[in-house]
Amino acid sequence: MEGTIQSWRPFLLAFLLGSQTVRASIDLDLSSTDSIKSAAKEAAKGMLSYYTGYRPGDVPGNIPDPYYWWEAGAMFGAMVEYWYYTGDSQWNDWTTQALLHQTGEDNDYMPYNQTRSMGNDDQIFWAFTVMSAAETKYPNPPQGQPQWLELAENVFNSQAARWDTSTCGGGLHWQAYESLGGWHLKNSISNGGLFNVASRLALYTGNQTYADWANKIWDWCEGIGLITDKYDIYDNTDSKNNCTTFDRTQHAYLPAVFMHGAANMYSLSSNANDTTNTTKWKKRVNGITNALSAFFYPQNKNIMSQPCEVAKCNVNEQSFKAYLARFMGATVPLAPFTQDRIMTKINASAQAAAKQCNGPDNKCGLRWTDGDKYDDTTGIGEQMSALEVIQATLVHVDSKPVSHNTGGTSTGNKPGIGDSDERNTDVRTRDVTKGDKAGAGILVVLFVLAPVGALVFLSEMV
Numbered sequence: 217m218e219g220t221i222q223s224w225r226p227f228l229l230a231f232l233l234g235s236q237t238v239r240a241s242i243d244l245d246l247s248s249t250d251s252i253k254s255a256a257k258e259a260a261k262g263m264l265s266y267y268t269g270y271r272p273g274d275v276p277g278n279i280p281d282p283y284y285w286w287e288a289g290a291m292f293g294a295m296v297e298y299w300y301y302t303g304d305s306q307w308n309d310w311t312t313q314a315l316l317h318q319t320g321e322d323n324d325y326m327p328y329n330q331t332r333s334m335g336n337d338d339q340i341f342w343a344f345t346v347m348s349a350a351e352t353k354y355p356n357p358p359q360g361q362p363q364w365l366e367l368a369e370n371v372f373n374s375q376a377a378r379w380d381t382s383t384c385g386g387g388l389h390w391q392a393y394e395s396l397g398g399w400h401l402k403n404s405i406s407n408g409g410l411f412n413v414a415s416r417l418a419l420y421t422g423n424q425t426y427a428d429w430a431n432k433i434w435d436w437c438e439g440i441g442l443i444t445d446k447y448d449i450y451d452n453t454d455s456k457n458n459c460t461t462f463d464r465t466q467h468a469y470l471p472a473v474f475m476h477g478a479a480n481m482y483s484l485s486s487n488a489n490d491t492t493n494t495t496k497w498k499k500r501v502n503g504i505t506n507a508l509s510a511f512f513y514p515q516n517k518n519i520m521s522q523p524c525e526v527a528k529c530n531v532n533e534q535s536f537k538a539y540l541a542r543f544m545g546a547t548v549p550l551a552p553f554t555q556d557r558i559m560t561k562i563n564a565s566a567q568a569a570a571k572q573c574n575g576p577d578n579k580c581g582l583r584w585t586d587g588d589k590y591d592d593t594t595g596i597g598e599q600m601s602a603l604e605v606i607q608a609t610l611v612h613v614d615s616k617p618v619s620h621n622t623g624g625t626s627t628g629n630k631p632g633i634g635d636s637d638e639r640n641t642d643v644r645t646r647d648v649t650k651g652d653k654a655g656a657g658i659l660v661v662l663f664v665l666a667p668v669g670a671l672v673f674l675s676e677m678v
């Protein structure tokens with residue numbers, strides 16, 4: 217039924233409005249920068265049609281159910297990149313407002329409102345965004361507000377303090393708090409996310425602490441078996457078994473965050489004329505770039521697709537191609553030897569994605585392999601994926617991210633500040649107010665400081 221309604225509604229609308237363009241896929245001519253920019257704008261507009269946080273009385277940086285808080289961080293990351301690639305600043309006010317509203321009380325993207333479901337992976341998606349803002353010279357927040365680099369450093373420091381050597385010889389848990397379900401898992405997006413941010417901070421600041429962490433995290437992930445010798449990346453391993461058992465599911469965002477982090481380490485080593493490390497990181501970037509074929513359809517062809525697309529992708533998975541496209545694009549200027557392999561895939565995928573933006577009001581479906589036969593799904597993830605792959609065609613191999621030494625203007629923490637010990641700053645009695653995004657506004661969560669610094673999690677239905 218729904219399909220029927222959706223298929224006649226646009227024609228009715230077209231008739232009523234006298235418009236002939238309500239339903240026609242997004243035009244994309246890759247030989248024209250203007251065409252790419254206008255296609256990206258169309259996809260961005262569709263994505264932001266789900267966002268109301270800028271309205272008075274609404275909460276900036278929140279997106280409606282069923283989307284999770286982390287995806288808002290990702291969405292504004294797509295908008296930072298949108299500004300960077302297209303120069304169109306019409307949505308910067310919303311973006312900056314959202315990024316500053318959600319910093320949380322300690323300026324590390326751990327707002328109390330999100331405490332009851334805070335994964336390391338949720339928090340890190342906001343750090344990806346502010347890191348991009350620093351690297352692209354996205355306009356800095358006003359003085360007196362936390363700055364992009366500082367926010368990324370704070371996230372890094374809060375997570376580095378959670379590195380847990382009591383099992384598995386190291387690794388980050390999935391969840392930020394031991395009290396949350398699934399904490400026992402050590403997953404690749406949390407560890408890969410921190411690796412990604414550490415490597416970018418290393419390149420941006422030149423501070424060796426970050427390079428040391430990036431090396432340590434990679435070595436742990438590889439040593440424990442989350443990264444295989446074929447550069448496949450498994451979803452998670454279980455600390456209950458000292459990380460000897462795995463969930464071997466592969467998701468499109470996993471190679472993306474590791475590849476881009478490795479490209480940053482390659483660039484850092486290469487700038488320093490450090491041939492040993494340059495060779496090491498080049499091998500890793502190459503290995504992952506080649507292993508990406510698992511996310512192209514059919515195998516080894518050029519249109520991005522995920523295993524879940526043969527059935528149905530869940531709400532998170534609907535957005536994963538966005539991060540694969542984003543980090544593939546960002547890898548090219550850092551590791552130019554990937555250019556041909558990556559851009560062949562980005563170009564073909566962008567063409568296919570634009571064709572799939574053939575729903576009502578040019579809304580984008582998810583299955584780019586379906587040509588212009590709209591797959592009848594749309595949402596923030598689908599729009600973001602189309603947006604990121606389309607704008608990634610504007611990547612230029614000579615446009616490297618900036619750093620402190622090459623014109624970057626974002627300021628970080630002075631040594632010592634932001635070097636906060638998680639256990640001291642975050643374990644305090646708190647009352648998470650109800651009525652926030654998760655919709656379960658009837659859950660009251662209390663955190664109580666236990667003698668050994670562990671969190672005791674109490675919840676009750678009111």
Ligand SMILES: *[C@@H]1O[C@H](CO)[C@@H](O)[C@H](O)[C@H]1NC(C)=O
Binds near residue numbers: 318650652
């Ligand atoms: C937390 O929730 C309250 C109540 O809905 C809201 O006013 C506030 O803006 C939220 N803060 C964040 C950072 O989302």
Ligand SMILES: *[C@@H]1O[C@H](CO)[C@@H](O)[C@H](O)[C@H]1NC(C)=O
Binds near residue numbers: 383384385458
């Ligand atoms: C747990 O795993 C780590 C890393 O592989 C290893 O070093 C350690 O010996 C293991 N501990 C036990 C008790 O097996």
Ligand SMILES: *[C@@H]1O[C@H](CO)[C@@H](O)[C@H](O)[C@H]1NC(C)=O
Binds near residue numbers: 431481493
């Ligand atoms: C280079 O390799 C050494 C030894 O593994 C390591 O200590 C150093 O941090 C590395 N530098 C980079 C940029 O990876």
Ligand SMILES: *[C@@H]1O[C@H](CO)[C@@H](O)[C@H](O)[C@H]1NC(C)=O
Binds near residue numbers: 487488489
């Ligand atoms: C690396 O080598 C290049 C070319 O020889 C040189 O210009 C540059 O100063 C060197 N950089 C460092 C950090 O040694």
Ligand SMILES: *[C@@H]1O[C@H](CO)[C@@H](O)[C@H](O)[C@H]1NC(C)=O
Binds near residue numbers: 555557560563
């Ligand atoms: C991608 O498309 C652009 C624009 O048409 C073109 O200049 C570039 O050579 C293409 N890259 C590859 C690897 O196909």
Ligand SMILES: *[C@@H]1O[C@H](CO)[C@@H](O)[C@H](O)[C@H]1NC(C)=O
Binds near residue numbers: 630635
């Ligand atoms: C390097 O980064 C770490 C972690 O943020 C910080 O504690 C340290 O002070 C920094 N070092 C310098 C010299 O800025």
